[in-house]
Amino acid sequence: MAAFPRVDELLAACRERGLAVVLATSGEDSDLEWMVPAIGGEDVVDGSTTSADVESAEPAPDLLRTAAEQHGLDPDRTVAVGDTIWDVRAARDAGSPCIPPTCGGISRQELVEEGADEVYDDPADLLAHLDDSIVGKVARG
Template sequence: MTDDDDHDARSPDRVGVLLDVDGTLLDTNYLHVVAWARALRQAGAAPVPMSVLHRAIGLGSEELVRRVLGDGLGAPGSDDVDADLVAAVTQGHTDFYAELREEVRAFPRAGDLVAELSRRGLTVVLATSGGQDDLDWMLPAVGAQDALDGVLTSSDVEAAKPSPDIFGRAAQAHDLQPSRCVAVGDTVWDVEAAGDAAVPCIGLTCGGSSREELLAAGAAAVYATPADLLEHLDDSPVGALLPGA
């Protein structure tokens, strides 16, 4: 069966919500900034302002290092950055972030949002740039694990965000048409990745990106937090896909 046949076989009635985790459901972005700053310093890399690191959060790890040390955030990561340095910084981030994980908290009502999406009959999938090993602590931190239909991590795709792979693969794995899905993320990289997968994206500002930045990147709508989205669910792009809308 061809990819087109797969697409045509998907039920037009199924609606999916593809949820980013870091900065969207869990208040982790600034912890990641600290971990990256420490990793760069430990590896002897050129200093990178924390404001630049924050803007890079949401990229895949190797791509993040190559961009902040290479040609900047406006262009794909530079291949001129030493591969051993990239590996050292990436491993350093993993180690330093592990020390900070006890500080991780879910945003208020993040689990309630997941549960409500499921209660309304939506297919709910987490699509995280984290690795498979992160699920052991991520899922309990988010809550409402029983409401999830699936989880995809960076381990399940060839290219991390801003590549559209993770959102495209999440839809495909659950027999969903992209036009019948909505992604929810907190960074311009989430919005870009979802758009390239033909999935409209709701932006949340709780990860530190502004409403203006998210809208400029192409977000279909912007809310402050998971609780804000939950309160306005019926009027959101998710509500527009619900039966009877």
């Protein structure tokens, strides 16, 4: 499976700004074996939380809440990036903003209607606007 464009650079840019990069996936632990290398995350991913760590995965907020707890994330300084309406719902219910890209196949309008705080075309688009995004604002404190 190929990663979206420039996702590795996006993750590195988040780390350079002092942010933790944690993967929260409703997939299995074994999915991390291909997922982390596919996104170029070997050197920038600080941790992960999978469906094995929670009773209910997306759209329930459990995955995001558990990821924050397991990895010592401040919920007030956590931003979810996920490309489905389920990601947006889970983030909203966990009390975190969500900034999805449309490259996952969900339209901008659907994501906004679901409650997305910002919407980008893909990781490259978010990277180009990182400092002006919610992520950039969180990084600045």
